[in-house]
Amino acid sequence: xSALTQPRSVSGSPGxxxxxxxxxxxxxxxxxxxxxxxxxxxxKAPKLIIYDVTKRPSGVPDRFSGSKSGxxxxxxxxxxxxxxxxxxxxSSYAGTNTPFGTGTKVTVL
Amino acid sequence: xxxxxxxxxxxxxxxxxxxxxxxVSGYSISSGYYWVWIRQTPGEGLEWIATISHRGDSYYNPxxxxxxxxxxxxxxNQFFLQLRxxxxxxxxxxxCARYVFGDGSCYFDLWGQGTLVTVSS
Numbered sequence: 001x002s003a004l005t006q007p008r009s010v011s012g013s014p015g016x017x018x019x020x021x022x023x024x025x026x027x028x029x030x031x032x033x034x035x036x037x038x039x040x041x042x043x044k045a046p047k048l049i050i051y052d053v054t055k056r057p058s059g060v061p062d063r064f065s066g067s068k069s070g071x072x073x074x075x076x077x078x079x080x081x082x083x084x085x086x087x088x089x090x091s092s093y094a095g096t097n098t099p100f101g102t103g104t105k106v107t108v109l
Numbered sequence: 110x111x112x113x114x115x116x117x118x119x120x121x122x123x124x125x126x127x128x129x130x131x132x133v134s135g136y137s138i139s140s141g142y143y144w145v146w147i148r149q150t151p152g153e154g155l156e157w158i159a160t161i162s163h164r165g166d167s168y169y170n171p172x173x174x175x176x177x178x179x180x181x182x183x184x185x186n187q188f189f190l191q192l193r194x195x196x197x198x199x200x201x202x203x204x205c206a207r208y209v210f211g212d213g214s215c216y217f218d219l220w221g222q223g224t225l226v227t228v229s230s
Contacts, residue, residue: 003154034215038155045204045223046155051216089155093215097170100155 004029004090004101011107012080020104022073022090030071034093037066037075041086049088050075082108111135113205113221121199121228127192131205131221132185139163139183143208145217146179146190148201156201160208161188195228202226 005023012018022029022037029035035053038046048057050066053073063078073092077084085108090101117129131144138144146158159179160168167179173192181188192199203226207219 032215036216038217045220046217047220048216048218051209051218052214057218091155091157091217093210096168098157098160100157103154 002099004092004099006088006090006101006104008102009105009107011109012077013109014080014082016080017076017078018080018106019077020075020088020090020106022075022092022101024071024073024092024094024099026071028071028092028094028097028099029068029073031095032093033068035066035068035073036091037064038089038091039084039086040089046089077106080108084108111207111219113207113219115203115205115221115224117203117224117226119225119227121195121226122230123196123228124194127190127195127199127226127228129190129203129205129224129226130187131189132187133207134186136207137183138181138186138188143210144181144188145206145208147204147206147217147220148199149204149223150201158190158192158203160210197228200226200228 010018037050040046053068054066088104112134114132121127145160161179176193178191202223204223205221206217
């Protein structure tokens with residue numbers, strides 16, 4: 001089972017919006033509404049920020065939003081803030097496996 | 110609040126068995142949820158290793174299945190990972206996490222801080 005494909009890096013200035021893609025197949029992203037997104041700061045464990053494609057856990061700012069079209073899911077950060085500078089990973093249920101994305105470094109310029 | 114804490118040797122010799130423990134506090138494993146091991150390497154990113162339910166049902170990453178065992182001790186509120194015949198490629202930061210699966214949801218909602226395991230002679 002291959003990892004889901006994410007861009008290596010994206011960047012934006014404070015206040016701008018950035019979107020991270022997560023490309024999979026019909027066996028994972030496209031087959032289930034079970035895509036989740038995780039934020040990871042250096043030296044810290046990943047933190048859940050989006051689950052079930054579009055849902056936000058309590059306490060996660062509403063500038064984080066998720067969507068899906070076909071075999072590709074997306075995470076959008078609107079109104080970028082300095083604390084959003086981190087690594088982001090997607091994950092999807094895939095039956096016998098639970099692959100993660102390759103990870104995207106978001107840089108706030 | 111619910112916390113997970115990994116523990117185990119930080120150094121394992123090649124061909125030996127890596128054994129890790131995850132201790133859960135603030136929630137009784139026997140009450141529900143699924144519990145998982147995930148590892149992270151600079152080159153390969155995050156990789157799901159195995160999942161176990163509070164009832165002991167287990168699921169494994171097909172690429173690691175032949176070398177991995179996940180188990181649970183509900184009275185001690187711990188679950189465990191054994192990875193046999195390790196090589197340098199198994200050097201990673203190992204996380205335990207809680208897995209929400211069911212009722213239309215699927216995600217890892219709580220993570221331990223991670224423990225670094227190096228495979229080297």
